[in-house]
Amino acid sequence: MGSKNGGKTTIILRCLEREESPKPTLALEYTFGRRARRHNTPKDIAHFWELGGGTSLLELIRVPITSHNIRSFAVVLVLDLSKPNELWTTMEDLLQVTRNHVNKILTKLEKTNAEVAAEIKQRKWNDLQRDHPDYELVDPFPIPLMIIGSKYDLFQEFDSEMRKIISKTLRFVSHYCGASLVLINHLAFGYDKSKSVSVDPSKPLFIPAGLDSLSQIGPPPASDSDIGKLRANTPWELWKKVFEKTFPPKSLRDLQDTKDPAQDTQYAEYEVDVMRAEKNQELERYKRNASKSWKEMDFDSD
Structure with missing residues (x-):
């Protein structure tokens, strides 16, 4: 799920090693792929559900995520780096609706299969060790989450200060949600878990879940006086206000399709x-x- 025209289909096709041109996704589309871990072994099957339309079809998130597959489900959020004024709204709306739905499933599971519910709730903390300095400050997503920043080639053309604000904010969001973060070119998707951490804002970021920290990320990119004027009850609210001061969110009308x-x-x-x-x-x-x-x-x- 993620930004409209943000490259979600392209990423799936690259992941499945399919050489075909991506087509616009209508509503919710399903595909799958098979891959053997070793020669002459049974192939694993990966199921892909892709939500089209950006944030316009939020209710469809409920369809693929069920109590039957919740233990093996992961969410990939694709954010278009070339459209920073839509970035926070898209990210927050999609994550909030998904989090609420998953939490409802877990509440039901606690009554029918408490052991599985407890396992899933505990697993979200696996990437963050108890001795991590931010253990009490973050709120991990209830199921595995990866955030991908797409269209890095267009993002590179931005002013260096703008790139720094976007990169730093995405680092905070990913760390706060216990997610992995990858910034990629929209046509060059590769994910190697063995790759070393990259936090240099002048290069594509690559930060596996649990390997960042609030101290390394630093404070929100604003002056102390500006931060002091902002009213926020949580770190999330503070970062949101600082980000949207630089990149005011587009109104709902602006996010609609152009005239029919x-x-x-x-x-x-x-x-x-x-x-x-x-x-x-x-x-x-x-x-x-x-x-x-x-x-x-x-x-x-x-």
Whole structure:
């Protein structure tokens, strides 16, 4: 999941070693891949669910994450580095909805399978040792999380101070959520766990979960006087306000698609427009009916 047109499909295709051109993702799409760990051994199967539309289809997050696969599920959040004004809103909205859904599943599991629920809750702390200085200050995501910053080639063209603010903020977000962080070129995806940590803001970042710290990240990129004027109850709120002061978030209207050409009078065609109006009415009826059924549906049932 992640930024609209942020390169999610490209990353999946590269991961699956498929040589094909990416197509726009419609709603929620599924694919899978097989790979053997060693020669003449059974192949592992990886299931990929991709959420399209940026933050416009948040409710669909509930579909692939269920109590049946929660133990083997991981979230990959792809953020478009070339659009910093959309970055925080996209990141926060997607993570919040996913976290809430996973926590609901865990609450149900505590009643039906307390052992599994306890295992999952404990596992989120595995990357952060108890003697880590930030152990009491962070709030790890309930399931494994990787944050990928895409389109690094465009990001490199930014002013060095802007790059520093974005990089530093992503380091904080990833560390706070117990996530791994990787900044990549949108066409060059490679993930090698043996690779050494890279925190140099002038280069692509590579920081596995649990190997960063608030002291190494440093304070939010703002003067002491500016920070003193900000009202924040948590480190998360403080970093958000500092980041959005430099990169004001776009309004919901700005994040919507551009004007629908079907509504432009210069393209008017009577017969086509009549048919379109009928289809729009059918779509609205479908949305109302679907909304009712979604609310009544138990997504954790077989």
